[in-house]
Amino acid sequence: MTARTTRRRIAAVLGAGALSVTLWAAPAGATPDIPSTDDIEEAEQAEQSTAEQVAALEVQLAQNAAALDEANVAAAVAAEDYNVAVVERDQAEADAQAAAEAAEQADADVAEASQAVARIATAAYRNGGNLQQVGIFLSADGVEEAVDSATTFRMLGSNADEAYQRLDAAERVADVMHSRSEDALAEAEAAAAELEDASREADAAALNAENLVSDSAAERDRLIRELAALRNTTAELEAERQAGLEAQRRERENAAAAAAVGAQVETERDTDESSRSGGRTEPDPEPESEPEPTPADPGPTSEPESPQPAPEPEPEPEPEPAPEPEPEPAPEPEPEPEPEPEPEPEQPSGGGSSASAGQGAVNWAMTQVGDRYVYGANGPDEWDCSSLTRAAYNSVGIYLPRTSRDQYRATANVPIDQIRPGDLIFYSSNGTASGIYHVAIYAGDGMRVHAANPQTDVEYTSMWWSNVMPMAGRP
DSSP, rough: OOOOHHHHHHHHHHHHHHHHHHHHHHHHOOOOOOOOHHHHHHHHOOOOOOHHHHHHHHHHHHHHHHHOOEEEEEEEHHHHHHEEEEEEEHHHHHHHHHHHHHHHHHHHHHHHHHHHHHHHHHHHHHHGGHHHHHHHHOOOOOOHHHEEEEEEEEHHHHHHHHHHHHHHHHHHHHHHHHHHHHHHHHHHHHHHHHHHHHHHHHHHHHHHHHHHHHHHHHHHHHHHHHHHHHHHHHHHHHHHHHHHHHHHHHHHHHHOOOOOOOOSSSTTHHHHHHHTTTTTTTHHHHHHSSSSGGGGGGHHHHHTTTTTTTTTTTTSSSTTTTTTTTTTTTTTTTTTTTTTTHHEEEHHOOOSOOHHHHHHHHHHTTTTTOEHHHHHHOSEEEEEEHHHHHHHHTTTTOOOOOHHHHHHHHEEEEEGGGGTTOOOOEEEEESSSSEEEEEEEEETTTTTEEETTTOEEEEEEOOOOBBBOOOEEEE
8 A cells, every 4th residue: 555545545534524523513503593573573564564455455446446336326417417408408499499489470460460450540541530420420311321320430440449459469479479489599598508518527427437447447457466466376366356355245235225225135036936835824724724624524424414305306406507507607707807907906006007018118128238328329229228218118108208307207106125027216316306317127036127338338137226216117
């Protein structure tokens, strides 16, 4: 073994020993990484801060949704005001036209009366005026001729008085008609100006709602991304979660609003089932009364005694029952017409049209689902809320006024808990008729057909009970 080899082995042994000493001694000198109290408090604060941020973002999402609802209501109110302004402008123009025609007719009456006076004045002038009265008697050949001439003169004088009175009356009427025409024209001009203002306000409200829809959508996406980051999840899952939370919130709000007006939302299916069963409490006493005939066992023993004499007279009355069926069919037709008036008692309870007319209006409105919503539109492919309801009832021969407020006044009041398909549901911003801004057609089973807004157009959807008037309208 050479010296070089020996030195290499010694160095290897020493190196291994040193390494083992180092590895053995390392744990004794290392300090454990244990979180301090400050670290724990900082982590708790960070977790609390995250939860607060999540809650704040969710509140902001809810506030944005509420702001969008308010913007849509404001746009609907402005649209209703515009429709009212259109009706008032049209009425004012019609009144102005009628007043102008009345003034023109009054002028014609004045002209006619003036011509009558002129004719009488000319006749009087030709007869020499009042001095002619003396000439009548001086030139008369006899008493009879003098009397005839005097009668003619008196008739001429009375006609003149009547003509002057007619002229005076015609002039007075003409003055009144011209004054009314001027007032009506001024009202028409004012109504036109109000219509322009209402149109600008409706346009502004509609634009605001449209902008808020887009802004709210962008803001919602941003907030959902932040929530997803805070919760360490994906934006898609967070969007689904927020959609579910929003649906639950609106469901609670809708149920509370329904209870406030006496509507049934969650229990509608229960009521349907109970109506099909015909009332479960009624059949219960029936079985109780059925076991009662058990003591009737002795009854049959007495019955055989009575039937023994009965068979003998029975053959004799057999010919008699033959005429009896003849009167029986006579009363039968009397109850037959009773089912026809059965739907009629429903009308006096709530008034208004028949159930078939209401269903016909619903059926027609369903054919318009998908048409565009445009405030102030009157069809045939674009509607607003009241023009749709008006056209639906026009299709079954029932006239309704143009605006939803006028439709509320023109229909019979029906409590919400008694509504049926075809009844009109009115929405108000202040709970009174003056605040009505929207109308929908109740379609049955908790559904409605209506022209809502530019986002949804004409749709068939579930009832929304917030802002609903406590009385529906039955045309």
